Amino acid sequence: MTSFDFDTVVTRLGTDAKKWGAYPSDILPMWVADMDFAAPPSVIEALRHRVEHGVFGYCLPQDSLRTQIVDDMQKKYGWTISPDDIVFLPGVEPGFNMALKSETKPDDGLLIQTPVYNPILTAHRHWGLQSIEVPLRESNDGYSIDADALDEGMGRSRVFLFCNPHNPTGKVFTREELGHIAQSAIRHDVLVISDEIHCELLLDGRRHIPIASLSAEIADRTITLMSASKTYNIAGLKAAFAIVTNPQLRQRFNASRLGLVDSVNLFGLEAAHAAYMSASEWREALLSYLEGNRDYLQSEIARRFPKIRIVPAQSTYLAWLDCSALDLPEPPQAFFLNRGKVAFSAGSDFGAAYGNFIRLNFGCPRSLLVEGLDRMTAALESRI
Ligand SMILES: Cc1ncc(COP(=O)(O)O)c(C=O)c1O
Structure with missing residues (x-):
């Protein structure tokens, strides 16, 4: 199989990306459901060809x-x-x-x-x-x-x-x-x-x-x-x-x-x-990268934040995290945004009963996922 690069961080700041433009530039965005990867090379090539027409x-x-x-x-x-x-x-x-x-x-x-x-x-x-x-x-x-x-x-x-x-x-x-x-x-x-x-x-x-x-x-x-x-x-x-x-x-x-x-x-x-x-080979490679991110996220959540409950995603690049047991002073989305400078989707967006949840988007290079987890750690440490 051809190898594809999902590790390189492609800068999206200043590119009209909704994910990166909705918050100040010191916030790491892990919210809206798009990924931080470039599209498959064959897609980019087809678009280039079309533009040249x-x-x-x-x-x-x-x-x-x-x-x-x-x-x-x-x-x-x-x-x-x-x-x-x-x-x-x-x-x-x-x-x-x-x-x-x-x-x-x-x-x-x-x-x-x-x-x-x-x-x-x-x-x-x-x-x-x-x-x-x-x-x-x-x-x-x-x-x-x-x-x-x-x-x-x-x-x-x-x-x-x-x-x-x-x-x-x-x-x-x-x-x-x-x-x-x-x-x-x-x-x-x-x-x-x-x-x-x-x-x-x-x-x-x-x-x-x-x-x-x-x-x-x-x-x-x-x-x-x-x-x-x-x-x-x-x-x-x-x-x-x-x-x-x-x-x-x-x-x-x-x-x-x-x-x-x-x-x-x-x-x-x-x-x-x-x-x-x-782009089927690219998709296969993407899926294994996402599985790696999901498994890493799962094990890091268990290691760093045992009070957060997470059910492993069977699909998508979205993780649904129950933060109720953290007993935070404000909704978890606001807490991690204000204290950790990392933006997740608020659980309340998905239903009135889910104010203690966040949705985390792990469709990103592993290094950004690590950064997001570090920012969560910093937010929680700031509380002590
Ligand atoms: C389940 C679901 N449906 C629809 C959409 C939006 O689709 P579109 O941009 O094609 O309207 C999203 C985007 O996150 C989604 O997750």
Whole structure:
């Protein structure tokens, strides 16, 4: 395998990076979900080639990109779709909001599993929906679904806005859990919007299962959302896609663009195409680097901060840390920011019950992860 360099720190200060620009320059940012690595060399090369063409008018997604996605779904997940099932979008978040716009009416129930990515947690507010929160169950081995609570929540919901793999816990739902969710959705006539943006970031050889791939019946009521953005670190290029195999649902989904959700950025399409076509070795190398970071983080947390609870991520580059037992004088995000100059995402962003949690982004060179841990140590030592 070609070796790829994930250790070099690429300076992002002064490059309009949201992650690095949101705080003063002495703060180490370990919050928003993008990585501090350069994109795969083949993606950079494809973009360079496109830039050199020099004409950047409106564009259309190429048939070859559709075919590539169709082949990928078959090869990676055993899921048969057709090119027409794919709807290109400028982002996954616009995608789930389009779906909510098209499939709900005010006061309908919207089921979510907490803790969860903030735009999923708060999406109900845009459309006047009732938020039905069913927490994931946590144990030392990881997170699982509470099947009865989920089923009860489905009974009160029109739509389930699902996140698999799950942000912030890094949980990967098992085939059995997905089967339960699908059966429950079918039984209660619930539409599933499945945000699978992290689907290529499964660790330790796990395999992603799109919920719509379980059966034609669940596919019929599912809008699946995916993107190359997280895995290949091209989130700023704003390209994503939905897979909607039910033609009526797809037609309604497309109609809900309402002139607000525009076509996709030319460079985003180009980068996604190159990523899917020629960056699989890079992705393999990335996954093993992330596994190394996750394991290092896990062992350092246990060694340095035994009071912090962390469940190993099964996917993504996000770690969900319970800091309750530290008994801090302020919420942990504020504490580590003010005293350690390291920025995490606040647990309360992911649900009201999670104020004592932080989400740490370990998608960075190991040296930055070490620096982040040192800053946490300094913050905690400053308290004594
Ligand atoms: C679960 C999840 N969905 C959606 C998004 C945002 O996707 P996009 O930038 O394509 O709207 C993120 C970004 O962090 C995410 O973690």
